[in-house]
Amino acid sequence: MIKLAVDAMGMDKGSKAAVEGILDFLNTYKDVELTVFGKKEELSELEGKCTIVDCKEVMDMEDGALAILRKKETSMIKAVDFAKNSDVDGVVSGGSTGAFLTAATVYLKLIEGVERAALVSPFPTKDGGNVIILDIGANSENTPEHLVGFAKMGRTFAKAYNNLETPRVYLLSNGAEEKKGSELVKETHKLLKDSNFEGFKGNIEGRYVMYGDADVVVCGGFDGNVLLKTAEGTAKVMSDMLKEGFKKNIFTKIGYLFSRSGVKILKERMNYKKYGGAMLVGVNKVVVKAHGSSDGYSFFNALRVCYELASKDMVNKLKEEMK
């Protein structure tokens, strides 16, 4: 039985996406127990299907880290606090990233040996697989020691999540050569190399991250965020252009009808919603941050990922690795 705490509020589409996602999730997985936090009147469809904890307050999207001190009655903080004080395996929220990550770190505490928690997301690759990238934004400044920690956590994550024996771990840089990179990257490279870090393959450029050669890409939170958002932006711009291209005239419209099964491959591989969000690794429970813009399908996937990581006993594996 996997038990999860869920904050159903605070997303762009209100609680609607959460309710849809939760209903789907409960239909799909039977060995689960959900405790859902939010405004009771908005969660009536869930009644009798999970435990509902009525919360009057909601964390705003604009709330930052400090809000966790003032807004203890919000569904987000209540869910995180419940995760701390109960035996649930994980917690999911689609609300303010800053507030949720801070609350998760403060309430659930870092795993022993972890200096900084990191946000992780599997990222689609050309070959239909995925690459684990971290940190994609939990931190805005990092030290080489933080990055070595991310490398360890990323490797553990890739082993468990993608069933890999020895994940190939790369360091994001502006060139493949050892001497290339910022001071942070060069110093981290040295630490990983000198310690004979298992699976460490050297530097990788942003260009090759999605080619499928890397299982794990390690970077500071600022750079990871630039990487993630640039890839998302480029994918969005290209697919918009393609859509526009297909609408150009009657021939291209006919063309689309014939070719759409092929175009579908592209869409499916590039579909970020299938991961539902990002995971905060390094704290004492499974923590999944659903996209603020989630629809029901995306929120379902955030729950699914949380469930899978809990089933794979990710937290204990990280504890073992970071000892």
Next chain:
Amino acid sequence: MIKLAVDAMGMDKGSKAAVEGILDFLNTYKDVELTVFGKKEELSELEGKCTIVDCKEVMDMEDGALAILRKKETSMIKAVDFAKNSDVDGVVSGGSTGAFLTAATVYLKLIEGVERAALVSPFPTKDGGNVIILDIGANSENTPEHLVGFAKMGRTFAKAYNNLETPRVYLLSNGAEEKKGSELVKETHKLLKDSNFEGFKGNIEGRYVMYGDADVVVCGGFDGNVLLKTAEGTAKVMSDMLKEGFKKNIFTKIGYLFSRSGVKILKERMNYKKYGGAMLVGVNKVVVKAHGSSDGYSFFNALRVCYELASKDMVNKLKEEMK
């Protein structure tokens, strides 16, 4: 009359791409005078069309910054030295980036008031226009003062290159809010804001860089390089997937025939070759680094961009701005 010095050697495809590009260029532009540096026996097609300076040595792709001290007889260093000691307006090379940028900075010297030169590339946007991004890799560590310099140079570049009155200048960050970002970004934001920097619009996420709202995006060289290469990599992966999709079966192949004029829009807008390379701004001549993987079309465009920047009197405009 625009005069350019051209290093025809050191690219992946040898001198072939350069010769093709130069011939095209000379056919297209009549008010130009080229001095081409390279192995005479490989440049016979150019005889009588431009001045050829025979050079026995070639800078290797793997040569770094320090090679400029040892390899003074290479076509690259000869071309840069010629640019220093003659009245040519600019210099183009597709050889080793590290060696060329260092040589250009050392020989041609920084413009007064410039602390660091920056690599610039116009980047295609969704609306068919372009955005000027800098630095995309001349530096691997930067200070807030460097970034303020990049903002000034980027604004001058966008005004001249894209004929804009008041370019909208953004700072690359991990969130749009003022308080978001690395220490470097936060400090730069403060400097730009406090000085009422003309056209400064705040932070921008990687996601929105290609949407067409920004005319200039300012970032440190490491982050700019991650941005550029991630966008290139994503575009490449998506277009490969699309190609694969169209080949799926007879229907998708027919579909492609009908829709290709639409797909062509996508290809044209995303075609990086049309800029031919990146420009080093902040030194006393127009400097264009052609792609190491250039074909003739790409090298032609590097020459074209160098010609345009020289015609627009870019160096004097930068001198004026940086005073």
